[in-house]
Amino acid sequence: MNLKTTISALALSAALFGGLAATPAPAFAEGGTITGGFDVGPGGFQGNFNPLAATSGFTWLVTYFEPLVIYDDKLEKVVGALADSYEISDDQKTYTFKLADTKWHDGKPFTAKDVKFTIDLAKNDKAGSVFAARLGAIESVETPDDRTVVIKLSTATPSMLDTLTKVMVLPEHALASIPVEQIAKNAWWSTSPIGTGPFKFTKYVADQYVELAANPDYRGGKPAAEKLINRYFADPAAAIAALRSGEIQFTYVDSNDVSTFKDDGAFRVIEGNSYVVNYVGFNQEVPLWKDLKVRQAFMHAIDRNAIINSLYGGAAKPANCVYAADRLVPEGIDTYDYDPEKAKQLLAEAGWDKINGDKPITILTYYTSPLVANVLAAMQAMLGQVGINIVPRAVDTPTYNSIVYQQSGNAGEFPLIFAGLQNGPDASNINIGLNEKQIPPAGANLMRIRMPEVTDALDAALAETDASKHDARYQEVCKATNANLPWGTMWVGNRYGVASTKLNDFVWTPAPAGGPYQAHPEKWAIAE
Known part of the structure; x- marks a missing residue:
């Protein structure tokens, strides 16, 4: 089977669900329970109810x-x-x-x-x-x-x-x-937290759901819904099935599931920029990645456009640095075009046979969806053609965090990661993953990157007080990450949610880490 055939097969691997007939406009009333998968992933569980330590799930946390x-x-x-x-x-x-x-x-x-x-x-x-x-x-x-x-x-x-x-x-x-x-x-955090939001925490059933009750004294007025329930699904397909059956009224979905809802009047598809750059992270405490030529070879070995078109359905944009927004990407940077022969040449110049050869290299990820499984399988096939043997390992978010945030131990546990980090809406957000000052426990520089050119560019951008100069400063960050490759930047994709039309005044915005943003959950209502 050739590479194009492999990708085509992967693109067709997600099961499709049948459509439902359109229903009349529902009547909305106060009360009732709204249930959904409100975290970033498909009904996903961020694994941390503590907002000071959480790296996702703010769509839900901000309700209380x-x-x-x-x-x-x-x-x-x-x-x-x-x-x-x-x-x-x-x-x-x-x-x-x-x-x-x-x-x-x-x-x-x-x-x-x-x-x-x-x-x-x-x-x-x-x-x-x-x-x-x-x-x-x-x-x-x-x-x-x-x-x-x-x-x-x-x-x-x-x-x-x-x-x-x-x-x-x-x-x-x-x-x-x-x-x-x-x-x-x-x-x-998971038994008796109190906040000031429109809903009060009432119950957590381990790994199943969290229940909130309306806060009648909320300064914005008593919420329209009586309860909110956030359900967790280990399998994204199960979350989609629950949405179709009416068990839940909202969930995040992958781009390859969107077509099954587009023409169905019972649902509303919400689409927007994810503001998340997906990348392959090269752990700088692992000798494999010290030579820039190896990191360059990695980039040239992956046909990003083929993956975007075949697996993401075109709903992503290649990222040649840590940004993809046109205003932040200067002209003249390396586009790292797909060129397996150049990748082989770079690996030979770096002495890859002596550095690693065909020994398997684990690539760790917290993305557990079928889409990402297919993406990593495509990467595995492409890299294998040039002599880099990666082996995907997908784990839940708490397990992932316990590995990558460790402050001692075997760095070889995660020589590579496939992850995402927000590059907007404020361009400064990328700093926590790349600046030397953000190495854990201070921040999320999980790859322990110590690249002066990258840190200096970030520091200069962060210190710029003239708003008219911000874009130029962050273009320098783009240049530094493009030249030094602390990460192998892949793409910035769109993000999708699907809501039942039984919901009224429901706001969900595709946002990195789930936001937070002004969603006014006190106004959410559900049809009788």
Whole structure:
């Protein structure tokens, strides 16, 4: 079987479901239960109810926790959430937030002290926070009164507002007594968490579902739905079957499942930019990848366009650096065209036979969908043709995180990864995966990349306070990652969700890590 035949076969491997007849417009009323797979993956379980340590699942977490500020549902601007308003000083070093008058789910008042407690906790890597390095510029958090928070920075940090959209504010009175070192995995997160959002946490049945109840005292008004339930499915096909049968009203789907819903009046397909660059990460603590020629050979060996067209149905765009947006990609960078003969030549020049030869190399991923299984199988076939023997290993997110975030042990456990990291809506988001200062536990530089040209370009972009120069700064980041290949960047794909037309005022935005963004879950309603 030749390579094109292999890819064609893989493209047809997903099972198709039959359509349903269109139904009359439903009547909506208050009450009822809305059930869905609300995390990033198809009914996926982010494996962490702690928003300071979670790397996904914010679509769900934001229904009961809230940040100070949040993106709107178009991911275009940052608006107030727990902050009614905010101001940034001319030197961009002082942020002043005026807080909303609201209460925690247990009836205790929400105050500025909760914000200070949360930020201090989020800055502390002993708490297992993934935000520690990103909040490092915060010099002080002042609380002149219960309704005002003033955050002062040691240096202007234009990405700070974007970071604060992801920091869910936590109750000091409920968590202050827990030792910092014990907070990350404390049972509180999955048994009795309290937030300020429109729904209250009521129940978690391990690996099955989480149930929330309407918060009648929510400052935005009593929610239209009585309950929200987030179900978990190990198999994406099971989530799609549950959607079709009416057991759930929403789930994320892969691009190759979209065609089965497009012309079905019982469902609404939601499509948008994922803002996620999928990449192959080369663990820099593994000698295999030290020679740039090996990393270049890896890129030339993979026919990205064939995979995009055959497996993603064209719903992705090749990424030749860590960005794919036209405004961030300068002219003249290497496009790493598919060229297996060049890949073989580069490997020969690097002495691949002596470095590794045909020994199997594990490529670890947390993507467990049939689509990604097919993508990795196609990569395996292509790389095999030039003499690189990869073996895919797919695990759940908690297992993946326990391996790649380890601070000691055998780096050979993950010589390669296939993963994704957000490159928007703020271009600074990519920093956590590439900057030397973000090596765990400080951040998500999982490949332990120590490339001065990449770090310097990122630092310069992060420090740029003139908005008119941001794009040019991030073009330099693009050039540095294209030339040095800390990752083998593959593509940026579209993301899809499918919602039942029984839902009204339901907002879901394709967003990296699930957002968060302004979805107004208190308005979601379901037909009788």
